[in-house]
Each structure stands twice: as C-alpha cells, then as structure tokens.
Amino acid sequence: MNFAPQLVLHDLRFAYESAGWELRVPDLSFGNEPLCGVVGPNGSGKSTLLKLAAGLLAPEAGAVELGGQPLARMRRLQIARRLGYLPQECPALFDYAVEQVVAMGRHAHGGVLELSASADRAAVDRALADVGLAALRQRPLSQLSGGERRRAWLASALAQETEILLLDEPTQALDVHQGAAVMEILARRAAQGLHVVAVMHDLNLAGLFCDRLVLLQAGAIAADGSPADVLTASRLVSAYGDKIEVLQRPESNNPIVLAKK
C-alpha cells in the first residue's frame, strides 16, 4: 500500500573538507521496498548517507524530503514519529534495564521509561517479543552479551513504530547466526509494512535478505537494484578491489561473496 516513495534525497552533496572527501547523491528514494541494503567498502559513505537521510547531518546542497516535506524544516519530534534511526553504537551513560532502553523508543509518542499509555506499553511488548528479549526485560544492559545488547537497541528502534527505519550496521560484530537472526527480525517487521533501510557490512547477509541494494563507492552510487544485479563480480571487483570472488548459492540464485587470496 505504498504509493509514493516516502524518503527522497535530491541532488545531495556533503563534504568532509579536511579529508578531501565528498558524497554526491543525484536522486535516491527509500521506502518503496520492504528491505533495502546500503553496501560498499569502508569509507564509501554508507553511514554518512544514512545520517543525511535521517536528518542528523545537514547537506551542503540538496534536500531530503519525508512524505514530500523537507526534513530540514521539520521538528525532530515530528520526524521521529515517521522515520526511525538506529546508530551503529548506543553508548549507555547509565545502566538501564532492557525494558527502559526499549521504552525510550516511545519518546516521540509521549512515553519515556515509565510508560503511561497502553499503546506505548503494547509497542514495547511487541518489540521485546520480536527481538526475543521478553524474558530479559528487567535485566540491566551491563549483564547482556554483545548480541543481546544490539537486539535491545533494535527493539528500541522497533518500538518507535515508524513507517521507515534506518539502521546503521545492525549486524555489526555479531556471529553469523546472530546476524541472520537480526535480519530475520527486520524481515518479519518489513513483511508487516515497515520499510527498512540498513547499512550492511556483510554482503552475504545483504544479498540473502534485502529486496534492493544500493552500492556506494567513493561517495557515489555505483549500482542500485536487486541483489542479483548489484552483487556481480564485475561491480564488486571495481568497488572492493580484485581480492573478491562471487559464487552462486546452489539452491537459489543468490550470490555468495568470498574473499580471495
């Protein structure tokens, strides 16, 4: 039931002057497919692109529009009701309980930490159940494993119940099975109508779960399309260098990307 692309980036330019690096995005829209991955080598501009899309960074030129409205002219609270953003790391200042972290996701809807409205409580319960942390809801963050902590942050972003959710490397530093579990959670939510845009490091996970991939290279979009179109040997070799090999998964046509000696 999505008619128009919801998050649109127009003629975007952003530069880190001191590093002599810049990102240029002529035209890009998110929110048309359930799960979109943003991939590319380190320093290609994935996180910067995501922060621009979330309105955390202000572009030097161009604009980002959410549902036809420029982000720059919206209040953060307004944005956060429709567009979620989960950074790579959420360093906790105090030792919050899992439940409190997830409840913070309801900030834009009015509830924080101590939930008052039943809608807030339901959203938190749903998010906790989705990430499989319902049993650990009272557990303080300091007593969680790295994977559990990452799922707690994810639950916080899910509890926000936005139309679009931007995630910066949600599977970073996770084991193979944990990474796949996180992608499963996102795919399940995406099937229920959430539009997910995730910066991905792991090309195999990206190829397996995403409906669309955007490949960045040196601050520009090198490819944009289905995983089978984007994860080709020629494209990846030109983006990542020649120490890379692309195979086909036997049971499907999904590409597998491997390092080569």
Place this chain on the structure above:
Amino acid sequence: MTKNRKIYALLAVFAVALAVFPWIGAEKLSVREIAAFAIGDWTADGMIFFQIRLPRVLLGLLAGGALALAGAALQVIFRNPLAEPWTLGIAGGASLGAFLARMCPFLWFALGPLNTSQALALLGAAGALGLVLSLARRSATGAQTLLLAGVTLGVVCGGAIMVISGFISPWKLAEFHRWLLGGLDAADWASVGALAALAVPGATLMALQARNLNPLGLGEEMAAGQGVDVARVRRWTAIGAGVASAGVAAVAGPIGFVGLLAPHAVRKIVGPDARLVLPGSFLFGGALLAACDALGRWAAAPLEVPVGALTAVLGGPLFLWLLARRR
C-alpha cells in the same frame, strides 16, 4: 516499594532535615521561648531560631538542592558521570565573579534580592560553561579532557581569587575567608531570597528538560533518532545549570561534591529516569548539604567548620565508595 514511591521517601528526608536541623548548633534552644517569639514576644532563642538557624537551614537545603539538580542534569548533557558545577569549573567561574563584586565596592549594587555579586557570578558561570562546552564540542573523546579543563578552570579561578585577595586589607579578607571555602554561616533571610532568585528559575529550566534527557542517556545520535532536539536540550539545560550554580556561588561560594554525590546516590534509589532523578537529587542534595552544615556547626561548637570544606572531606570518600560498588 516502586521507584515512584521512593521519591516520597526522599521528600520525607528533606522534610525531616528542615524540621530537625534548625535545632542543632552551639546554643541550645528552648521550645517554649521559640513559641513565645512566634506569638510576638522578643526572646533570644526565638531570634536565633527564626532569624539565624531557619534561614541557614533553608539556604543549605536550597543550595544543596540546586547543586545536586545541576549535577544530575550536567552529567547527562555532557555524558560524563563525573560532571557537576564544581568539576566543570562553573562553580569556580561563578565564585570568581561573585568575589570580584564583593571585593570591589565600586562594583557593588543591589536591587531587592538581586545584586552585582549574582550578576558577576552569572557572568563567571557563563564564561566557564562556554569554555567547557566549546571544548566538549571540539574533541570527540573529550570525557577526560573536559574534566581536566573544568578542574583546571576551577583552580585558575581559585588562584585569581587568591591573587586579588593579596591586594585587600587582612580585616576585610577575614570576613570573606569562610565564604572562600564555601560557607552558609552568613545566612539571613535576604540571602535565602537572593539564592531563590536564581536557583528557582535555573531549577525550573532544568526540570522542563527532564523528559528529553532520558534518550540522551543512549547517545546523541540515538536521542536524535528518537525525536530529541539535542542542541536545544543541551543549551537550555546548560543555561539552567549555570544560573542555579551561579546563584549558589554568589551566596555561599564554591561547594563541591554535593552535585556529584547526590545524583549518584539518588540513581541507586530511583533508577536512571531523569524525571525522577532530577527532583530526587534536589531533595537529597538539599538534605545532604543541610546535614553537612549542621554537622559543621555541631562538631566543633562553638567554632564552626565551613560546609564546603566538610562536603569535600566527607563527600569525596563516600563518592569513591559508591564508585567501587558500581559493578
């Protein structure tokens, strides 16, 4: 007991402090004479109770509350559990301003509860805050740098006060010696009014941001993603903390550790929700400072120990103990 209820326990502690501490001091007071004073007879005990002890306890409650509230808020916006008006140099800057106003008669001007001491304290607090804020913005890994800068700033301001006092007659200096160490002994109703004039608006500004402080506990980016206008929340919280700290420094001088200790203790009791931690810190910090002051009056009676010196000596080790218990 739920966390919400625990805040009432802190309120009770505050009320007990207000009810008990006016009775503590060098002079033993008689209830009958105080009652007589209250209904119109002049009695020495009544005079001491109503004109000296009560304003002094109120001053302690309000000053300690303002410092603790500022500490609780500053710890979140600077994302540093060791931040407070004293460790960030705000108390130092404000004290230098207040000292200048007191030492230079040509600078002195008063209007109702407001005077130049507060104005210059505000200026000093603003200067210190501006400096540490710009430092915090410049360096990404600034947690330690920030505290070093803040403490250094406090030392520099303390040094400046010492240099200026070298030019002042020793008689005049003796009058301010207590104030230099952080003291509540010059308390009267006028100083309570002077403190309230800044502490109440400062505390209000911080309290209004309490709700927005929570998501900041998981980082600026997460908070922004959840709908917090980080720059705005930072700005108003810092202004509130600066105003409240300046108010305290102007009447009582630099008082350390209350702003550090009280919020940590309160978080142990009510958890990390800023909407409980901020009011809880005010209540607990107020009671704590009033208690330290009462102790200073009682322990060395008929002499007195300046409360600022006492909070440092007692608060420091207690804080270390809290830190050790954290994990």
